[in-house]
Amino acid sequence: MSNSDAGRRPALTVAGLIAVASTVAVVVVSGPGSGHAATDHAATEHAHSAAVPVRTSKAIRFHDGMRKLWEDHITWTRLAIVSFAAGLPDFDPTAARLLRNQTDIGNAVKPYYGRKAGKRLTALLKEHIAGAVELLKTAKAGDDAGFAPAKDAWYRNGREIARFLSRANPRFLPFARINRLMRGHLDETLDEAAHRLGGDFETDIRDYERIHHHILRMADAISSGIIRQFRRRFR
Numbered sequence: 001m002s003n004s005d006a007g008r009r010p011a012l013t014v015a016g017l018i019a020v021a022s023t024v025a026v027v028v029v030s031g032p033g034s035g036h037a038a039t040d041h042a043a044t045e046h047a048h049s050a051a052v053p054v055r056t057s058k059a060i061r062f063h064d065g066m067r068k069l070w071e072d073h074i075t076w077t078r079l080a081i082v083s084f085a086a087g088l089p090d091f092d093p094t095a096a097r098l099l100r101n102q103t104d105i106g107n108a109v110k111p112y113y114g115r116k117a118g119k120r121l122t123a124l125l126k127e128h129i130a131g132a133v134e135l136l137k138t139a140k141a142g143d144d145a146g147f148a149p150a151k152d153a154w155y156r157n158g159r160e161i162a163r164f165l166s167r168a169n170p171r172f173l174p175f176a177r178i179n180r181l182m183r184g185h186l187d188e189t190l191d192e193a194a195h196r197l198g199g200d201f202e203t204d205i206r207d208y209e210r211i212h213h214h215i216l217r218m219a220d221a222i223s224s225g226i227i228r229q230f231r232r233r234f235r
Contacts, residue, residue, distance in 0.1 A: 052224065059227050059234040066223035069108055070215045072101045077132070077189065078208055084136050085196045095133070102126045112230055113168050124161045131157050132189065139197055151190075158182045165222065172225035181218040188214055 052063045076098035083091040106122030113121075131154035138146040162179035188211045195204035227234050 063223045070219040172228045
């Protein structure tokens with residue numbers, strides 16, 4: 001995806017993306033997980049102290065390293081969204097840095113699941129990024145016909161990422177849990193993109209705060225699951 005594409009004026013509006021994000025917001029507020037939003041900060045603080053099941057220096061380094069990787073994921077995703085929405089000339093190098101993060105995440109699991117699995121996770125995550133770019137393209141261009149299948153493909157890839165992680169660690173990363181976390185990440189990123197493209201910058205900033213708290217929970221779930229699965233490796 002080139003920056004020239006990113007800088008095109010939308011033919012229609014981003015109403016489709018905003019409508020989807022609004023639906024997501026209603027589900028988040030009214031659904032069974034509504035209490036999470038009000039307690040994000042407290043939950044994150046608790047997770048930081050309690051999510052490391054083995055309190056050794058190796059375990060803590062792995063826990064903190066996994067947090068850093070996923071924080072990079074949401075940070076570079078946000079910067080790519082901002083650049084894309086504004087048609088900035090830094091979109092291509094920003095997107096390249098974001099893709100490098102997906103390689104870093106895949107490399108982080110290679111010592112436990114092997115090189116093949118690490119490369120597979122990287123490939124799935126790069127598909128996740130490509131899908132996000134496709135969503136942005138269709139939304140900014142006002143391509144309602146293209147938006148729906150792009151959204152479906154993006155969420156399908158999210159389920160594949162959750163399924164990969166669960167199959168690698170079914171005891172400590174059950175599919176229902178990791179899929180719920182991944183789905184939340186997609187929902188929140190969709191909100192962020194909709195509000196940025198729609199020019200609602202104050203809400204967009206609040207979206208990022210929510211994304212940050214959520215991704216730390218997700219990173220902690222992954223790291224604690226791996227530490228429990230390979231307990232002897234973290235002594």
